[in-house]
Amino acid sequence: MNLSQLERMKNDNGFIAALDQSGGSTPKALAIYGIPKEAYADEAEMFQKVHEMRSRIMKSPAFTKERILAAILFEKTMDLKVDGKYSADYLWETKGIVPILKVDKGLLDVDNGVQLMKPISDLEALLIRAKDRHIFGTKMRSVIKEANPTGIKAIVEQQFELGKVIVAAGFIPILEPEVDIHTPNKAEAEAILKQEILEYLKTVDASCQVMFKLTIPEVDNFYQEIIAHPNVVRTVALSGGYSREESNKKLAKNPKLIASFSRALTEGLNVNQSDEEFNKMLDESIESIYEASIK
Structure with a gap:
């Protein structure tokens, strides 16, 4: 593990840019960016288009370590290059931004009010590649869709069990048990989730360091016990479908909870913008999210 990166994640100001749209969410992300499905013939062309979008973001003069701590990459992005360097090397060596990898393979159908992750059959091999x-x-x-104690307990157990494997391989895992923003009794679901997380944290060794990515809670400062826990490197928030303005407003009411936004980060960016227009829009987006993250 890179100890400089660990210290940065623990102590520096900023937020995490989520650039990890998967095969399922990429068409929508591209459409919002101004690239319709008709613009690419197959999956390979689709991923090339989204890599061009991500590269444009990463190479922007607005995308700097002064406001961005880390960036989450999709698996295919990890194996592609930006300015002649593999994406993770470009982020760290050129930008000073910590590279993180999305490892899940999507979601199972809803059961007990939640969607568990699909099995990650190649996790060991993927982690070896990630180290390289x-x-x-x-x-x-x-994803949590109902305030169902059985389902939420199962989600926390799955996240932690896979997290332990990832820690043993030498990485810091971000556990993301998202509460869908449309969940009925969202506050109740968050209360169950917090209790399950805190109970599970009691069972892990002191050397087990993790991060959490959680939906911005209904109750301000609700996750402070998790944020302050000695096993937790950092706790970040997803935008979850809220607009950037709404996400920032909600986030600013939760001190020490920082952003890890995807849709809210790229909102307003368009393939047809000039570099000047694109960089100005991205700079304004990054600044607003950064300000909400350091309140």
Whole structure:
């Protein structure tokens, strides 16, 4: 593990840019960016288009370590290059931004009010590749749709069990048990989730360091016990479908909870913008998210 990156993640100001749209979410992300499905013939062309979008973001003069701590990459992005360097090396060596890898393979159908992750059958091999590509940490997402104690307990157990494997391989995992923003009784679901996380944290060794990516809570400062826990390197928030303005407003009410936004980060960016227009829009987006993250 790169100790300079660990210290940066623990102590520096900034937020995490989520550039990890998967095969399922990429068409929508490209459409919002101004590239319709008709613009690419197959999956390979689709991923090339989204890599061009991500590269444009990463290479922008607005995308700097002064405001961005880390960036989450999709698996295919890890194996592609930006300005002649593999994406993770470009982020760290050129930009001073910590590279993180999305490792989950998507979601199972809803059961007990939640969507667990699909099995990650190649996790061991993926982590070996990630080490070769100089990745610092990982991220994996599951989703809570109801305040169902059985389902939420199962999500926390799955996240932690996979997290332990990732820690043993030398990475810092981001555990992401997302509470869908449309969940009925969202505050109740968050209360169950927090209790399960805190109970599970009691069972892990002191050397087990993790991060959490959580939906911005209904109750301000709700996750302070998790944020302050000695096993937790950092706790970040997903935008979850809220607009950037709404996400920032909600985030600013939660001190020490920092952003890890995807849609809210890229909102307003368009393939047809000039570099000047693109960089100005991205700079304004990054500044607003940064300000909300350091309040």
